[in-house]
Each structure stands twice: as C-alpha cells, then as structure tokens.
Amino acid sequence: MELLLDSLFNGVAIGSVLLVAALGLAIVFGLMGVINLAHGELMMLGAYTTYVTQLIFKLPILKPFYNSYIIVSIFLAFIVSGVVGILLEKTIIRKLYGSPLETLLATWGVSLILQQFVRSVPLAYGTGLVISLLIGLFLPTTFPSKIKESINFKYFKFSSWIFAALTGVLTGSIISSSVSKLSRASARNVDVTAPSWMRGQVEIIGTAFPKTRLMIIVITLISVIAITLFLNQSAWGMRIRAVTQNRQMSDCLGISTEKVDIITFGIGSGLAGVAGVAVSLLGSVGPNVGGNYIVGCFMVVVLGGVGNLLGTVLASFGIGIMTDLIGAGRLLSIWPDMPLPLSNTINFFATTSMARVMIFALIVIFLQFKPTGLFPQKGRMVEN
Amino acid sequence: MSLSKIKFDKKIVLSLWIILIALIIAAPTLLPVFRLNLLGRYLSLSIVALGVDLIWGYTGLLSLGQGIFFALGGYCAAMYLQITSSSEFPNNIPEFFALYGVEKLPFFWEPFRSPVFTFFAIWIIPALVAGLIGFLVFRNRIKGVYFSILTQASLLVFFNFFNGQQKLINGTNGLKTDVTQLLGQMVGSESMQRIFFWITSVLVIASWFFAKWVVKGRFGNILIGIRDDEPRVRFTGYNPVIFKTIIFSIAGGLAGISGALYTVQSGIVSPQFMTVPFSIEMVIWVAVGGRGTLLGAILGAVFINYAKSLVSEALPASWMFIQGGLFILVVTALPEGVLGWIQGDGPRNLLQRFGLKRKIETYPSLEVNKKEGNNE
Numbered sequence: 083m084e085l086l087l088d089s090l091f092n093g094v095a096i097g098s099v100l101l102v103a104a105l106g107l108a109i110v111f112g113l114m115g116v117i118n119l120a121h122g123e124l125m126m127l128g129a130y131t132t133y134v135t136q137l138i139f140k141l142p143i144l145k146p147f148y149n150s151y152i153i154v155s156i157f158l159a160f161i162v163s164g165v166v167g168i169l170l171e172k173t174i175i176r177k178l179y180g181s182p183l184e185t186l187l188a189t190w191g192v193s194l195i196l197q198q199f200v201r202s203v204p205l206a207y208g209t210g211l212v213i214s215l216l217i218g219l220f221l222p223t224t225f226p227s228k229i230k231e232s233i234n235f236k237y238f239k240f241s242s243w244i245f246a247a248l249t250g251v252l253t254g255s256i257i258s259s260s261v262s263k264l265s266r267a268s269a270r271n272v273d274v275t276a277p278s279w280m281r282g283q284v285e286i287i288g289t290a291f292p293k294t295r296l297m298i299i300v301i302t303l304i305s306v307i308a309i310t311l312f313l314n315q316s317a318w319g320m321r322i323r324a325v326t327q328n329r330q331m332s333d334c335l336g337i338s339t340e341k342v343d344i345i346t347f348g349i350g351s352g353l354a355g356v357a358g359v360a361v362s363l364l365g366s367v368g369p370n371v372g373g374n375y376i377v378g379c380f381m382v383v384v385l386g387g388v389g390n391l392l393g394t395v396l397a398s399f400g401i402g403i404m405t406d407l408i409g410a411g412r413l414l415s416i417w418p419d420m421p422l423p424l425s426n427t428i429n430f431f432a433t434t435s436m437a438r439v440m441i442f443a444l445i446v447i448f449l450q451f452k453p454t455g456l457f458p459q460k461g462r463m464v465e466n
Numbered sequence: 467m468s469l470s471k472i473k474f475d476k477k478i479v480l481s482l483w484i485i486l487i488a489l490i491i492a493a494p495t496l497l498p499v500f501r502l503n504l505l506g507r508y509l510s511l512s513i514v515a516l517g518v519d520l521i522w523g524y525t526g527l528l529s530l531g532q533g534i535f536f537a538l539g540g541y542c543a544a545m546y547l548q549i550t551s552s553s554e555f556p557n558n559i560p561e562f563f564a565l566y567g568v569e570k571l572p573f574f575w576e577p578f579r580s581p582v583f584t585f586f587a588i589w590i591i592p593a594l595v596a597g598l599i600g601f602l603v604f605r606n607r608i609k610g611v612y613f614s615i616l617t618q619a620s621l622l623v624f625f626n627f628f629n630g631q632q633k634l635i636n637g638t639n640g641l642k643t644d645v646t647q648l649l650g651q652m653v654g655s656e657s658m659q660r661i662f663f664w665i666t667s668v669l670v671i672a673s674w675f676f677a678k679w680v681v682k683g684r685f686g687n688i689l690i691g692i693r694d695d696e697p698r699v700r701f702t703g704y705n706p707v708i709f710k711t712i713i714f715s716i717a718g719g720l721a722g723i724s725g726a727l728y729t730v731q732s733g734i735v736s737p738q739f740m741t742v743p744f745s746i747e748m749v750i751w752v753a754v755g756g757r758g759t760l761l762g763a764i765l766g767a768v769f770i771n772y773a774k775s776l777v778s779e780a781l782p783a784s785w786m787f788i789q790g791g792l793f794i795l796v797v798t799a800l801p802e803g804v805l806g807w808i809q810g811d812g813p814r815n816l817l818q819r820f821g822l823k824r825k826i827e828t829y830p831s832l833e834v835n836k837k838e839g840n841n842e
Contacts, residue, residue, distance in 0.1 A: 117611045177798050182611045183528045184797045187753060190746055191793025198786035373742065377622050380615045435626040442623045446602070446616065453606035 089406055095295040097402020098302035101395060102360055103375050104382035105305060106353030108394040111383055113326045113346045115182050116175055119189040121379065122372025123196040124351045127166060128159035128358020129367040133272050134205055137261050149277040152359070156301065159355035165216050166196075167351020171344055179343075197369045206264040210254025218246035271368035280363075298360045305356055309349070310391060322346055381445055387455030396456060401441060409437030490667040494660045503731055504775060505768075506663040509670050510727035512767035515751045516677050516760060517717030517724070522749065523757030524681050525713050526693030527609070531599075531617030532721050533745035534624045535592035539722030540735035541628075542591060544641035545575055546584035547730070551647040562636045572634050588726045589719040596718025597711055604710045609696070618742060625740040640736025643729055654733055666727050670764065673720055677760050680716065689713060750789075753796050756803025765805065 107121050118124075135155035139148045170192060178185045200208065221242040222230075229238055258265035276294055283290040313319040324332040325342045333339050361371060382401060386393030408431050431440045452458070494502055514536050521527045548560040549571070555561045559571045577583045603616055629638050644654030651658050680686065691699040692706050699706055729735040738744070748767075755766020770792075777785045800807055807813075 115611075117614070174794060174798060183614065184801065186528070186611060186614060187746075187749065188794050188797040191790040191797070194786050194790035194793070198783065198790070201786075202783050377615075377618055377742070381619055384612060384615055433630060435630045439623045439626045439630075442619045446620070449608065449616070450602060450606060453608050 089410075090403065091291055091295075092410070093403030093406040094399060095299060095402070096405050097399035098299045099357070099360055099364065100375070100378055100382055100402055101398035102298075102302040102305050102353065103357035104379040104386075104394055104398055105309060105391075106350035106357070107379050108383045108386065108388075108391065109309070109353070110347055110350035112388045112390070113322060114175075114179065114343060116179075116347075117182050117186040117189065117380075118175075118350070119186055119376065120170065120193040120196060121189075121351075121354050122374075122376035123193040124163040124167060124354035124372070125358040125361060125375060126200065126367070126369065126372040127196065128163050128355030129274070129362035129371055130200060130205060130208075130272075130358075131155060131159040131162045131355065132274050132359045132362040133367055134209055134257075134264060136274055137263055138257070141260060149279055152277055152280065152297075152363075156356055156359050159359045160352040161216065161355075162212050163355025163358065164348040164352030165212060165219065167354070168219060168344055168348045169215055170351070171347040175347065176343070193372070200369050201269040202267050204258060204265055204267045206258035206261065207254040209257055209264075210250040210252075212250075213253050214246040214250025216246075217249055218243045221246065269369060271366040273366045274362040276363060294363045298363060301356060301360050305353060306391070306395065309353070312349075313391075318342070318345055381442065385445055385448065385455055387457040390455075390457040393455060393457040401445075404441055404444070405437050408432065408440050409434050490664065493667075494663060499656050499659065502663055503659055504772070506659065506666050506731045507728055508768045508771040509663075509666045510724050510731060511748075511751070511771060512670055512764040513673050513724035513727070514721045514748055515755070515763040515767035516673055517720035518748050518752045519757060519760055519763035520677055520680065520689075520720075521713055521717045523752060523759070523763070524686065524693060525689045525710060526696075527710065527714065528611075528614045528749065529617045529714070529717070530614050530742070530745050530749065531621040531624075532717065532748050533621055533740045534599075535596050535718040535721035536725035536728070536745075536748075537624070537628070537735065537737070537739035538592040538595060539588050539725030540729035540739060541635065541641065541725075542578065542584060542587045542722070543726035543729050544643045544735045545635075546578045546581065547643045547646040547648060547653060548641055549575065549579055550581075560641075562639070562641075563633075566633045568633050589722045592722030592725075593715040593719035596721075597715035600711045600714035600718075601707070604707045604714075618745075621740055621742060621745055625737050628737040628740060638737060640734050640738070642734050644733030653730055659731065662727065662731050666731070669723060669727065673723070674760060674764060677720075680713070681760070685709070747789075750793055750796070752803070754792060754800075754803055756805030756807070756809075759803065759805045759809065762803050762805035766803070 103121075103125060106124075107118065110116055110118055110121075132152070132155040135151050135158055138144065139151040139154075170189075174188050174192065175185055178188060203211075222235075222239045225235075225238060229235060276297075280293045280297055283292050284296060285291075311319075313323060321332070321337045321342050322345070324335075324337060325339055325346075329339060332342075357375075358371075361367075361375070365371075378401070382394060382398045385401070386395075386397035408428075410432065431437060449455075493505065497505065514532055517535075518529070518532055521529055545560075552558055552560045556564055557569050559568070563569075563571070578587070599617070599620055603613055608616060628635060631637055635641070644652070646653050648658065681689065688699065688704055688706075688709050691704075692709060696706055725735070725739065751766040751770050752763045753766075754770055755764070756762025774785060774789075777788060796803065802810055
C-alpha cells in the first residue's frame with residue numbers, strides 16, 4: 083500500500099511537470115494549429131527568470147522578502163515568456179497561419195536563437211530587453227482612445243518605443259552593476275535554491291514527500307484551474323473557444339480573431355514560463371533545459387487529443403505514472419514472483435532512458451488504435 | 467512546381483558535366499586532406515538531403531526522424547569494419563565488448579562478418595525500418611504535424627535505446643572506424659579517404675539520377691498529388707498509404723547509404739547522429755536549397771555545411787544565430803528555397819521591382835493561383 087502510494091505520488095509529480103509544460107502547448111496547438119518548437123525555450127526563459135528574481139531578491143532592499151521570491155517569480159515568468167511569445171506571434175507566426183510545417187521550422191529557428199541568446203548575452207541586459215519589449219508592446223494600448231484614433235498615432239507609438247528602449251537600457255545597467263553574477267554572459271548551468279520554507283519533506287500517511295515536488299503539484303493545480311476558469315467563464319475565454327471551433331464563423335460574427343490569436347499565444351507562452359519555474363526547482367537551469375521536455379510535451383498533446391484540456395491532464399498523469407512504474411522497476415516490487423522472462427524484460431527497461439523508449443513505443447502502439455488521441459475532436463470534414 | 471524553366475543548351479550541359487567530372491577527379495590533388503575530407507562528408511550528407519527532398523519536397527511528409535536511418539546505415543558499416551579488423555582482440559570480437567564482459571558476438575551482429583551482407587544491409591535495413599514505421603503511421607492516416615511529431619518521438623526512442631545499450635553497440639561512445647582495416651588498409655588513412663571521396667561523389671550523382679527517375683512519370687505525379695491534395699488522390703482510387711510507404715522507405719535507404727559514407731569519412735558513428743537538432747538540420751538544407759528541386763537539396767546540404775564549418779572556425783558563437791535566422795528567413799521570405807526562387811519568378815520580380823524589366827500583363831490571376839493548395 084505504502085509502495086503504491088509512493089509510486090502514485092512520484093507519478094503524479096512527474097506528470098504535473100509534464101502537464102504544466104504541455105498545457106500552454108495544448109492551448110496554442112488546439113486553437114491555432116501552430117506547432118511551437120520554441121515552447122521549450124520559453125520554459126527556459128521562465129526558469130532563467132526565476133534565477134534572476136532570486137538574485138535580485140538577495141539585494142539588501144528586498145532581502146526581508148526573500149522567502150517569497152518564488153511566488154513573485156511565477157508571475158514574472160508568466161509575463162516574461164508571455165511577452166516573448168507575443169513578439170513571436172506578431173513578427174513570425176502571424177505570417178505562417180495555415181502552414182503548420184513551416185511554423186514548425188521557423189519556431190525551431192527561434193529556439194536556436196533564444197538558446198544562443200542566453201549563452202552570449204548577460205542576463206542583466208536580457209532582463210532589460212524584456213522590460214523594454216514589455217513597455218513597447220503595452221504602453222500604446224494604455225493611451226486614451228482619442229490619441230489611438232488620431233493620425234499621428236504612429237509617432238506616439240514610435241516615441242513610446244524610444245522610451246521603452248531607454249528604460250530597458252537603464253534597468254539593464256542598474257541590474258548589472260548591482261548584481262555581479264548577472265553582468266557577464268555565461269553558458270554554464272545555474273542553480274535555483276528553493277527558499278527555506280520549501281526545503282525538507284512533509285509526512286502524509288506515514289510517507290515522506292519532498293516539499294518542492296508538492297509545490298510543483300500546487301503550481302500545476304492552480305494553473306489548470308485558472309486556465310479552465312478563464313476559458314469557460316470569461317468573455318475572452320468564450321471568444322477563444324469560438325475561434326477554436328470555427329475560425330471563419332467567429333470572424334464573421336465580429337470576434338477579432340487577430341486579438342484572440344495574440345491573447346492565446348501570449349497565455350500559452352506565459353504558461354510555458356510558469357512551467358519553467360517548476361523546472362528550475364527540479365534541477366539546474368541551462369540553455370538546453372527546454373529541449374529535455376519538448377518532445378514529452380508533444381506526446382502529451384498528441385495522446386490527449388487536440389483542443390481538449392481533460393485529455394491533456396489525463397495523458398500527462400498517465401505518462402507520468404507509467405514512467406515511474408517502468409523506470410524505477412516498481413512492477414517488480416509490487417509483484418515479486420513474476421515469471422522469469424517477464425521480469426527480465428522489465429529489468430531491461432528499468433532505467434530512465436529505457437523507460438522513455440518504452441513509453442514512446444506504447445504511445446505509438448496506442449495511436450494505432452486511436453489515431454486522434456484520447457478525446458478526438460468530432461466533426462464531419464474529410465480531413466485537414 | 468515545374469522542375470526547370472530555364473532550358474539549357476545541350477552543349478552547355480555536356481560541358482558542365484565534363485567540368486564537374488574533372489573537378490571530382492582532380493579534387494584530391496587540389497584540396498588539402500582536411501578540406502577534402504570535409505567536402506566528402508558534406509557530399510555524403512547531400513544524399514540524405516535528397517531523401518528528405520523526396521519525402522518532403524515531393525510528397526509533403528516532413529520527417530524529423532531521418533537521423534534514425536542515417537545512424538542505422540552508419541552502424542551497419544562501422545560494425546562490419548570493427549568485426550573484420552578484430553582478429554587480434556580476445557575472442558575475435560571488437561575490442562569494446564571486452565570492456566563490458568561480453569564474450570560472444572551478439573547474434574544479430576553475426577551476419578555482418580560477410581561483406582556482401584553488409585553491402586546490402588547498409589541500405590536495406592534502414593529502408594525496412596523506415597517502411598515499417600511509415601506503414602504503421604500512414605495506415606492510420608496520421609499526417610501533417612502529427613507525422614512530424616511521431617517521427618521525432620521515434621528518433622528519441624532510437625536515440626535512448628542506442629545510448630543505453632553498452633553491451634550490444636557500445637552505447638554513448640559509438641563505434642570508431644578510423645583505426646579499422648579495409649582491404650589491408652587503414653580506413654582513416656589518406657589514400658582510403660581519397661577513395662571514399664570518389665565513391666561518395668559517384669554515389670551522389672547516382673542517387674541524384676535515381677531520385678530524378680523516381681519523381682518522373684506517373685509515380686512522381688501521384689507523390690505530388692498526395693502533397694497537394696491527399697483526399698482527392700484517395701477519391702480518385704489510389705491508395706496513398708502504399709505510395710507514402712514506398713517513398714518513405716526509399717528516403718530511409720538513401721539516408722542509410724549517406725550515413726555509412728559519412729561514418730567512414732568522419733571516423734566514428736555514435737548516437738549523436740540521432741539527436742533531434744541534426745535531423746532538423748537535414749530539413750533546413752533542403753528548405754534553403756529549394757524543396758521540390760533535387761539539385762537544390764544537394765547544393766543546400768553542401769553549401770550550408772561548408773558555411774557552418776567556416777563560420778564555426780571564425781566565430782563559434784554566431785553560428786546558432788545565423789542558423790536560426792536562416793530558418794526564419796527561408797520560411798518567411800523564401801518558401802521555395804534559393805533554387806526554387808531562381809527557377810520560379812524570383813529574378814524577374816526582383817528586376818521588375820527595380821524597373822529593369824517590364825511587367826507581364828496577361829492573366830495575372832493564373833500566375834497567382836499557381837501556389838495555392840501547397841499549404842501543408
């Protein structure tokens with residue numbers, strides 16, 4: 083019983099990382115049919131945001147609040163990755179709607195650039211750049227409508243970008259002069275240390291669970307609930323669902339699909355940032371951290387079925403529990419006296435990498451029976 | 467997409483061929499060994515690019531898992547070389563087996579003692595694996611991005627498997643070939659590398675003609691039909707599964723040949739051939755050169771890799787930026803690739819933009835509609 087509970091917890095912990103990472107991907111893929119290979123790198127940005135926030139909270143002014151940095155970083159990571167995602171949508175992805183394979187290649191290019199960016203640009207100036215992007219993209223939207231409708235709006239826009247650039251450079255240099263660790267570019271992995279209240283373990287029903295894992299489960303839970311509420315209760319959520327179901331019809335009914343695309347992509351990317359916070363709690367953060375998760379996320383989306391959050395949730399917990407059962411060889415301890423050939427096979431797959439082999443093979447077999455995932459979209463179109 | 471709008475004079479074509487052949491024969495004396503070796507490697511990569519062009523440029527299947535077949539071909543060649551030159555090691559098996567306490571050659575490596583078997587295995591095994599994966603996927607009408615994701619997942623399956631199996635295939639370390647013997651000569655020696663360069667050049671030309679033959683005629687037409695509108699092909703009474711499986715296994719076979727040639731020239735085969743970035747790079751060679759133009763795939767593979775080695779020597783950090791930018795640029799600005807742009811309306815449009823050439827006035831709608839339906 084204890085063993086089973088332990089296994090279930092581990093599986094849920096693995097699954098919740100997958101889930102929070104795949105959630106944004108599922109929304110973007112479900113709505114726009116866009117394959118975002120840069121999703122892993124948006125996660126990486128989230129993880130680096132956690133690291134930067136942690137260092138900034140070590141400054142004398144913010145030292146008293148140090149223990150709460152992880153909560154702050156969740157919001158910051160959402161904003162950072164969201165802004166980068168929106169920029170991505172506005173510059174590249176918008177041109178490629180309707181051709182998913184091209185998007186796939188272009189976003190791969192973006193992911194390469196982002197990876198090299200964190201390697202060769204000091205994090206302080208990276209932060210400055212993100213801040214200036216944030217201001218440049220959002221300041222014009224806060225102007226009163228009188229200015230927005232005037233002919234000279236483009237000059238206002240231009241001057242707000244100049245203001246944004248100046249602010250970015252200023253924050254960049256302030257951060258780089260006050261936090262020496264952020265002032266130099268480095269390709270080395272960095273470590274995020276959890277605040278003291280998150281270290282150690284909690285005992286539930288006689289079994290000890292590490293607190294960081296519990297924190298990840300909580301983050302995932304909150305993200306899933308928040309996104310479900312947003313999609314089902316808010317006006318924009320309704321518009322997003324409408325566009326998912328029928329883009330042309332929604333357009334005809336006066337929904338601005340362009341805005342819906344931007345919002346969806348921003349939220350999807352922001353969720354990647356939140357996933358990055360979770361990932362940074364699990365191990366060290368490096369430029370390649372996103373690559374470890376991206377294929378797993380895609381498997382979750384494919385397995386769960388497109389445009390269905392329940393499918394995504396079930397698929398990621400299923401994959402998580404299976405990974406733990408196979409990878410840690412738990413089947414053997416649950417059923418010790420199984421026949422020899424079977425136990426040999428299970429031993430053969432009882433490592434993390436071989437468990438991955440097994441899981442992917444199982445998914446491919448599963449797709450033989452249900453090619454469109456657990457919960458397919460219903461429709462009567464021929465294809466495409 | 468018409469293959470070539472520019473009709474060359476026969477004499478020009480003939481003289482181009484003569485120059486090409488003369489260059490291939492003379493290359494070993496003109497280039498230093500290091501550069502010759504690089505050129506040979508890049509030429510062998512152009513064979514896998516031809517395969518990618520066949521499945522992506524002509525059939526519309528974007529495979530992100532060509533690295534599997536590439537590495538399989540490489541492993542077949544490397545294992546044969548290791549086995550034939552293992553006579554001085556204990557138990558007459560390759561040296562690395564002793565490290566893991568393996569005393570007998572694993573059964574599936576037994577056939578690789580024979581050179582004839584290896585010669586066929588290098589391309590038939592990858593082709594069979596590709597055919598199997600392809601059939602399972604195509605049978606369920608999994609296509610588009612799902613196909614791409616699944617091939618990427620299979621790539622990871624193979625990568626993890628090969629990485630983890632020390633006792634069977636030396637795991638992460640891979641198999642070295644440069645100190646092995648072939649026909650009494652060291653594979654890594656200069657004279658052998660020269661021969662490999664010639665073999666590679668001949669095979670590149672041969673596979674180019676083979677690919678041209680494949681896409682010519684009715685078979686090629688059906689491939690293009692599948693790319694442009696698969697349901698319509700099916701409604702016309704063809705079974706796309708068969709055609710897709712055949713072309714996917716042809717591409718797999720080409721990747722196997724390419725992998726074997728690359729292995730003997732780079733001196734090692736390892737699971738690194740099956741990493742995700744490498745397989746996506748193969749796609750970008752084709753995308754830059756021009757999808758749907760076979761020559762574009764070859765030129766793209768050679769030139770991009772050459773640029774990569776030059777840039778990496780000069781400014782190691784900037785290659786990722788350049789490569790990423792190239793991806794974005796090609797996809798957004800040059801969707802037909804460089805060669806496709808030249809063969810299409812590209813140069814004329816450019817001249818028109820500068821006012822150097824008059825616009826064509828007749829039925830502009832016909833010109834515009836040509837690109838539609840190519841949205842997968």
